[in-house]
């Protein structure tokens with residue numbers, strides 16, 4: 001029977017609960033177990049799909065087309081287990097389900113309450129469809145004590161009681177701040193956080209303490225006594241130079257062994273971390289570097305392009321170089337002078353994006369890359385902007401634009417109104433809902449013979465994850481191909497452009513999908529490996 005590990009956080013947000021969960025998943029796999037990771041988000045939105053990247057960071061899209069929290073990206077990168085619709089839930093979804101049931105009279109006239117109805121719905125989510133894995137890791141978003149998180153904490157408390165002994169373990173992540181004025185590490189916030197958790201009825205089995213120095217034996221003892229957690233289950237988690245060193249670091253500090261002990265495992269299986277050691281060794285011994293400009297709207301925010309930045313670093317891992325990212329706010333690119341920011345970089349990447357703001361700067365970046373033979377990688381919006389650029393400057397269509405920005409007589413990019421899904425034909429129009437109605441998730445594409453993209457993938461058909469509402473308009477295909485912008489990847493029905501490339505250029509590729517979502521540190525995505533390889537060649541030439 002599956003055993004459940006619940007991960008909560010206290011004291012402060014951004015302590016790395018998602019990464020810790022992902023690293024624990026990787027460690028359990030390294031000991032031969034199967035795992036699955038789930039995220040329970042207490043906010044009221046139905047999913048993060050319509051949330052502002054400034055507030056919520058990247059939206060991670062799964063194969064089955066669910067728009068999820070970015071922590072699922074960490075889970076996939078660390079465990080390589082593809083997430084599904086069953087792996088992320090929000091308070092919004094829970095309430096939506098309950099209200100739908102109530103309207104249908106499913107509660108037979110009973111009063112619908114947080115306990116038991118909301119907590120039952122949460123428990124059902126946690127226990128359903130876990131695929132018979134050895135361990136299901138459930139991370140609760142937010143920090144203990146948040147009003148909106150209470151039903152989730154209550155639900156996992158109940159599960160601790162509902163399930164047989166040794167089937168649940170509670171991990172709590174806290175902060176041990178060093179107070180410079182006192183010259184001391186303080187354990188009080190941790191004590192308070194655990195007190196808060198216990199007031200709801202949960203006694204943590206493991207404490208993961210984020211700190212910037214070793215925990216002294218006396219502090220460990222203090223934490224153990226006040227929090228009733230065995231000393232060997234007070235785990236120190238100091239910042240590591242690369243996130244991919246986290247599994248080994250946590251293992252060395254006894255984390256997964258403590259979790260397994262709390263679940264009644266007597267003989268802890270051997271751990272094989274060779275895959276992780278290889279990745280970390282490469283990262284610590286890079287031979288050179290390249291600089292890539294990422295031109296976007298939310299560049300100052302790490303979380304808004306999480307998977308993208310990771311995938312770029314994976315491209316560096318496969319080529320043995322450090323990838324330095326030059327973050328450029330597309331709104332600052334307006335004229336010749338501002339474009340000088342791009343003249344020292346070895347590659348330009350325009351990532352996914354929405355809306356008109358900043359789009360002209362992205363179009364100018366594509367032009368700059370094309371004219372100056374700098375490797376260009378356009379992802380989703382970045383592909384659409386590259387096609388608009390080619391139409392404007394190679395075909396002389398001054399008004400070329402996207403209908404995403406308003407009416408235009410040259411709709412080079414237009415609204416996607418119909419496409420084929422495995423469940424049938426999907427249709428949309430201008431009045432469709434905003435949430436969850438894009439072309440989402442995995443779709444196949446066929447790659448043209450003789451194209452660069454086919455060489456990069458080494459195959460003729462690929463499957464990649466999508467998240468878009470607009471598409472490149474096929475009416476302009478022939479004209480664009482005549483001036484060198486080739487449509488080299490199409491949906492199997494030939495109706496939807498998936499990939500464009502300029503063959504008379506060192507590396508100029510645009511893709512309608514998001515390859516960054518499928519890149520793994522130990523299995524870098526071929527497009528990112530190839531892009532960084534092109535950037536290395538560029539670096540050698542300048």
Ligand code: GLN
Nearest residue numbers: 352353380381468469470
């Ligand atoms: N806004 C564009 C569209 O909806 C691109 C989306 C994206 O980059 N993810 O098609």
